Amino acid sequence: MLVRVCPGADPDAVRHSLEALGLWVTRYDERGGETVLFRVGPHSRRVEPEAVRRLPGVAGIAEPPSPHPLVDRHPASVEVGGVPIGAGAPPVLMAGPCAVESPEQIDRAAARVAAAGAAFLRGGAFKPRSSPYSFEGWGTRALGWLSEAARRHGLRVVTEALSEADVDAVAEHADLVQIGSRNMQNMALLRRAASCGRPILLKRGMAAGIRDWLLAAEHLLAHGAPAVVFCERGIRGFDESTRNLLDLGAVALLAEVHRLPVVVDPSHALGRRDLIRPLARAALAAGAHGLLVETHDAPEGALSDAPQALPPEEFAALASEVTASGRAGAAR
Amino acid sequence: MLVRVCPGADPDAVRHSLEALGLWVTRYDERGGETVLFRVGPHSRRVEPEAVRRLPGVAGIAEPPSPHPLVDRHPASVEVGGVPIGAGAPPVLMAGPCAVESPEQIDRAAARVAAAGAAFLRGGAFKPRSSPYSFEGWGTRALGWLSEAARRHGLRVVTEALSEADVDAVAEHADLVQIGSRNMQNMALLRRAASCGRPILLKRGMAAGIRDWLLAAEHLLAHGAPAVVFCERGIRGFDESTRNLLDLGAVALLAEVHRLPVVVDPSHALGRRDLIRPLARAALAAGAHGLLVETHDAPEGALSDAPQALPPEEFAALASEVTASGRAGAAR
Amino acid sequence: MLVRVCPGADPDAVRHSLEALGLWVTRYDERGGETVLFRVGPHSRRVEPEAVRRLPGVAGIAEPPSPHPLVDRHPASVEVGGVPIGAGAPPVLMAGPCAVESPEQIDRAAARVAAAGAAFLRGGAFKPRSSPYSFEGWGTRALGWLSEAARRHGLRVVTEALSEADVDAVAEHADLVQIGSRNMQNMALLRRAASCGRPILLKRGMAAGIRDWLLAAEHLLAHGAPAVVFCERGIRGFDESTRNLLDLGAVALLAEVHRLPVVVDPSHALGRRDLIRPLARAALAAGAHGLLVETHDAPEGALSDAPQALPPEEFAALASEVTASGRAGAAR
Amino acid sequence: MLVRVCPGADPDAVRHSLEALGLWVTRYDERGGETVLFRVGPHSRRVEPEAVRRLPGVAGIAEPPSPHPLVDRHPASVEVGGVPIGAGAPPVLMAGPCAVESPEQIDRAAARVAAAGAAFLRGGAFKPRSSPYSFEGWGTRALGWLSEAARRHGLRVVTEALSEADVDAVAEHADLVQIGSRNMQNMALLRRAASCGRPILLKRGMAAGIRDWLLAAEHLLAHGAPAVVFCERGIRGFDESTRNLLDLGAVALLAEVHRLPVVVDPSHALGRRDLIRPLARAALAAGAHGLLVETHDAPEGALSDAPQALPPEEFAALASEVTASGRAGAAR
Structure with a gap:
């Protein structure tokens, strides 16, 4: 100004x-x-x-005109598959394994996270991997395993679309279509996902300023996306003892100042299993409206990201904190 | 390993x-x-x-030998002027104006922050300023105003030493001697401050990795400092909507993994008055053992950093949250 | 090791x-x-x-096995449309406007850059823009204008593919298919572009480490790309007086240690027209095998990025330095 | 504006x-x-x-008033011990070991770098070390060894002052007093060094923006420093294959836009001996007015920083390039 x-x-x-x-x-x-x-x-x-x-x-x-007028008018709270996310709603828990590995694995995970109070089941059918030789997911058929497991246990589905060609298949199975941080400025994918009819979970890119992030959401809204849920998952930092740098200042800014729905992924942020719980608490305290957490029934056999997946007992403890904080909020 | x-x-x-x-x-x-x-x-x-x-x-x-054996043996909790700081202790609140401006100003501030539950009075006698033409503090005489105001209202004193030449004067008036983030690797000052007999509040440098920070503390302990309290205040980030990047992952790492006393300064971190409260909550949730907060009775007349000083009513609200969280912790 | x-x-x-x-x-x-x-x-x-x-x-x-065995075996020099790029070859100049605006505009640009010694004509048919309301290029028909102008003046074509759906059209018109920095880890696009038969110009992502960059190239090579030319264009920095941070250490590392073909885009790196020439010189001195430069016949009428386009006379001066340095290299 | x-x-x-x-x-x-x-x-x-x-x-x-009016009036070229540094002068070479280890070692180094065309001898008497258990230099007596070796071989001296208490001793022996990057915002040291009567070599801090760097110089000039030579040595980056990130955009900005004398330290920038030469070339091409390089007669016995010290033959090759580039400049 x-x-x-x-x-x-x-x-x-x-x-x-x-x-x-x-x-x-x-x-x-x-x-x-x-x-x-x-x-x-x-x-x-x-x-x-x-x-x-x-x-x-x-x-x-x-003042200059806002570069993102549609984001400015976006509601502070949205409903995704009947679940409210945002200001005024209890914190939402989205949880599951890194990758959908088999119908049995994802069903066990769904049963467990539903029992713990999660509203969304996560799990990758298409995995973006730094190396072309890593496991890249079972693709389209994993989408079916994922959505069946979710329906069976009363959960909604959040999962990532990696390719323009897969957006429709993902949208058929997911309540919330995830755009990963590597694709935050993949304009072709944003445009394609925007028109699939589903709300979008937009992860922040690792070098994205707040304005870049809001403009990526503006791309989605300008091309027809019904709603956007933002997800902070750590940006590029310079200290190797934490893999990325979780920017809770950005979360507070989106939640408190821009009044937008925002969740936090503490699993990818630090890469450290022993700090997921304190950072999850901090995220909610900073104003985040939910958490996206990786958990695996048997980390020793996971096909990807085993070291950062919470084992069942640690996940249960985290989930009970989240649901207690939701009840405390409701009681206020 | x-x-x-x-x-x-x-x-x-x-x-x-x-x-x-x-x-x-x-x-x-x-x-x-x-x-x-x-x-x-x-x-x-x-x-x-x-x-x-x-x-x-x-x-x-x-494993390689630890580069910081004294830090590794540092207690998780220390007493500073009779006030415990660290694991197991209630969160400590350190508050006051950016600069000590006059005996009356600092006395009013002391009365107010003591009433709100703070244990420490902060206020700069020597101010490190980016510009040589900015107000640099009233120097030694401000130390007297500060410590008298603190004693009068039952508070301890934390204040910064900028020069080797001033360490003794600062130590005479302060319970906790602050090393600012610009001086985190000022080895001559670390060495001099280490021998003054007081515990040290060591702010993290803006480009300092965790290891650099722990090694700066090792310098202090190796040269005789009785104790170190770490303070995260935001590192260099790339987004201008928040001045710095508050690294709560580092706070969780120090508190939970290294088991060291660590506090957070949310005022300098973002530079935004409207985000101090959510970030203060997040800091405590991440495991911080206290907060260092700027507040001014009349921000419109402050000699420095007015935009980030909390006015009295906003500070009181923050302070009552901190003390409530302390009581909740004690009740558990 | x-x-x-x-x-x-x-x-x-x-x-x-x-x-x-x-x-x-x-x-x-x-x-x-x-x-x-x-x-x-x-x-x-x-x-x-x-x-x-x-x-x-x-x-x-x-030693751990290399995560990028195909990149390790990539030649230090490649031929693109008959033009050698890499170790031992004279520096290659790729130049043209930010966007292809009209058949006339791109023809004038082609005539001019060819006369100045450029081997490649650049120009965007598809433009990735931070804002959905900015000019996004004329699309497929601009590809025709671009390649005709290039052929008419004896130039090769380098231009960006933004969408999986456009890769074939781009490959039909381009000698070198560009993957932009926002898409460096867009795995679906990498895979699609890899199979189009053309060599790829792979711009470094703004938060990409060297290993990430080499792994993105490994994705390309593993999926069939005949060759990769790397392009450094500035990474995310923290100083606003230069838009990005040109990492010539990375250029030297790729050229001298990894022995890979690498060019530099000084136009996007700093955003400052007055520093393009010194940075272009520095890039070649650091070992870069070529430059990718924006120039416009009439910056005052450019549809995008006007402030960073070199006007004709400044471009001519830069180009004559590059060709002189090529002759000096040949004479040695 | x-x-x-x-x-x-x-x-x-x-x-x-x-x-x-x-x-x-x-x-x-x-x-x-x-x-x-x-x-x-x-x-x-x-x-x-x-x-x-x-x-x-x-x-x-x-326009806002400049925050650094004295820097704005600083000449583009200065004389230090009779040697011109800056615009119009041939590139100056400052070289020597990391630390002054003995009278014999520094004398051998002085003879060698003088023969290669260096104008300044560098060598640390006081070494800022991340660990308190590393070799911290021989202190005051090393200053004597250093200046005697320099005088004997017709060289000027550049060496670092770490403590306010040592400034006078350093100024007695040095033609150019270095402020290290860890101390760029150590205001007490800046003030003390400013009044010692010697020109100052001001290394950029690892998280310092251009404005912070110029303001640190303003502190020096406002407190009486006769001249400032800036030194870029790499800022904090996120890629571990190069230790720091050499910001040659900043060098070009200082040399070409602000018209200030600026040199580059390629030894500390990357930490890699095999990239010192290409980066040194690039620094001069970007507009740097000189280089500060570490070289050791017998790296296998060096007391500090052995891996980054150039052995004699590699240093000689670099030096002959620098002097050739100086002659080429003079002939133009």
Whole structure:
């Protein structure tokens, strides 16, 4: 925002009023003129523009048009398969194995996560892998195993679409179609997924600024997506003791300032099984509306990501915390 | 850690056992030999070395000596001016203005933060500023104003030492001597501060890895510091809507895995007044043992950092959450 | 690499020999045993494994299998449309406008860059844009305009494929099919592009480590791509005065250590027109085998990225430096 | 910069003129008013403000005052001990071992680097080390060994001051006093070093933006430093195959846009001995005015940083390239 000072008003007094509102400002003096402007810095507190315009000494304010008008109008809470996600709703738990490995494996997982209070079953049919020689998922038939297991245990399905060619098959089986972090700016996939009719879980890219993330959602909404749920899963950091850097400031910003539904994936964020629980708690405390967690009945036999999958007892403990926090919220 | 496989054992079986423990591993085969080794990756779950050594098929394990043996032996909880900080203690609140501006200002702040439940009064006598033309603090005399205000209201003092030459004066007035993030690797200051007899609050540098941070603490302990309290305040990020990137994964790692006392400064982390509260909650949920928060009686007249100082009513609300969380913890 | 010390040999002497070779090492002592191992750190100089194995006191060495065996066997130089790119070849210049705007515009650009010594014409038919409301290119028909202009002026074509659905059309018109940085880990597109029969220009993702980049190339080669030319275009940095961070260390690493063909895009790297020339020179000095540069006949009317397009006279000056450096190389 | 559009002028025409100059702009429309402003983005090409003010349709321009007026007036070239460094001068070579280890070692090094064409001898008397258990230098007496060796072989001295207490001793022996990257924002040391009378070599901090770096220089100049030579040595990156990320965009920016003397340390940047030469070439091509290089007569016996020290023959080859490039520059 730019703030123009009234001719004759004291610019320093205007500066103090702006700072007292929580705004970081820089002063611009017009060359050879009298006009004084303040530019409000990017990490200032959100304020109502009219509150600034009415300050003594302020002649006018100017803002650029929002680059993401549809995101700005997106509701703070959405329903996905009948489950509310977002402001005012209890935290939603989405859980399951990294990959759908067999009908039996995913059915056991579904039974277990449903009993623990999860609303969504996760599991990859198509796995994006850094190496072309890693297990890449069982593909379309795994979608069937996944959705049958979910229906059988009263769960909704969230799973990733990797290819434009698979979007329809994924949409047929999933309540929530996931766009992975590697594809956050895959515009062709965004466009294709937007038109499949399902709400989208949009994971943040590892180098994506907040604006990039919101603009990717704008792509989805502009091409017809009914709703977007954001998912923070860690961005590129520089410390190897935690694989990625979980940016809970971004989560708070989306939840509290932009008023958008946002969940957190603490499993991929750090890669460390021993820190999933504290980070899951922190995510909810920062304002996240749900969690996406990897759990496996028998990590020693998992086909992918075994070290970060929570074993059953650790998952149960996490899930009971999440449901207790939901009840506590409802009681307030 | 390196894990040597028994000659004749099945390396794949050993791999599965290691992954089931939550360890990421890479296999090394000795050239022209039979020896198979696994290297445990850096973001693996912490395990007892003996648990690995006793796995079937494991012939031996090797670890490098810790680069920070004194930090490894540091207690999980310390007492500073009679106030416990760390594992098992209720969360500690350290609060006050960015800078000590006058005897009256700091006394009002002390009264207010004491009433809200803070145990420590913060306030800068020496301010490190990016610009040489910004207010740099009132120096030594501000130390007196600060400590008198604190004593009068039953608070302890935490304040920063910027120069080797000022360490003794700071130590005379402070219960906890702060090393700022710009000085985390200022070895001369670390050495000087280590010998002043006071515990040290060690803020993380903006580009410091966890190992760098622990090694800075090792410098302090090796030169005689009685105790170190770590403070995360945001590292360098790439998104301008939050000034820095608050790394709560690092906080969880220090609190849960390294078992060290760690507090969080949510004021400097984001620079956004509207996100201090959710991030403060998240910090405690991630395992932080306390908070360092900026608050000012009249932000519109503050000499520095006004936009990020919490006004009295917002601070009071935050403080009552912290004290409630402390009572809840005690009741458990 | 892991280095096992001979029983009875002096580990410190082995350490000194390893360090003298340019290797950073960490010592591991087996618990309750005699075995001493050194792990060679990641930013060590490349050495022949046999040179290490033959050092006095070394009992054996172990390395993990390469995760990218096809990349390791990729030639240091490739021919694309008859133009050699890579070690030993003169630097190749790829130039043209950001977007193909009209048959006339691209023909004028082709005439101009051909006259200046470029071997490839660049120009986007499909443009990945952060905003869904920006100009996204004229699509398939622009491919025809582009390839006709190129043929008319004796140039090869490099242009980006954004969607799996467009790969065949792009391959029909392009000598070198570009995968953009946003799609570096779009596995479905990589797989599809790999089978189109054309060599691929693989831009580095903004958060991609070297290993991620090489693994993306491994995906291409494993699915049939005849050759890969790497392109560094700046990664995510934290300083806004240069839009991205051009990583010439990575370029030197690919060119000198991995012996792979690599070019640099200085236009997208910094976003600053006034620094394109010094960075272009630096890229070639670091070992890059060519440049990908945006130039526009009339930047004031460009449909996208006008501020970073070189105007004709500045482009001509850059091109004459590149061709002079090619002749100087040939004369040596 | 803010650009105010004349009432009645076509804002789109003004936008095109600004973009054609190489400026990235964002449009701001005043609420309920007619005023249109453009904000010029941070990675725009540098232009003369008057050139913008004279564009058709521009009513006025406004800029914030520079936060570093003394840096803005700093000459593009300075003399240190009679050696010119900066624009117009041949590239200067500063070389020597990581640490001063003995009178004999530093004398041999001095003889060798002088013969190769270096103008400055480097070598640490005080070494900042991440671990308190590493060799920290021989201190004050090493300063004498260093300066005697330099004088004997016609070299100037550059060496680091770590502590406020050592500044005077360092200044007595050094022609150029180095502030290390860990201390770039150690304000007490900057102030103390500024008043020692010697020019300062200011290494960039690992998380320092360009503005932070220039402001650190402003601190030096505001407290009396006669001159500052900037030194880029790699910032924090995320890829472990190169230890740090050498930011040659920043070097070009300082040399070409800010017109300040800047040198590059390729030894610390990557940590890889095999990439020092290509990066040194690239640094000079990007506009650097000199190089700071580590070389050791017998790396296998070095007390610190052995793996990154160039052995004599590799250093000689690098030095002859630098001196040749100096002669080529002079001949032009």
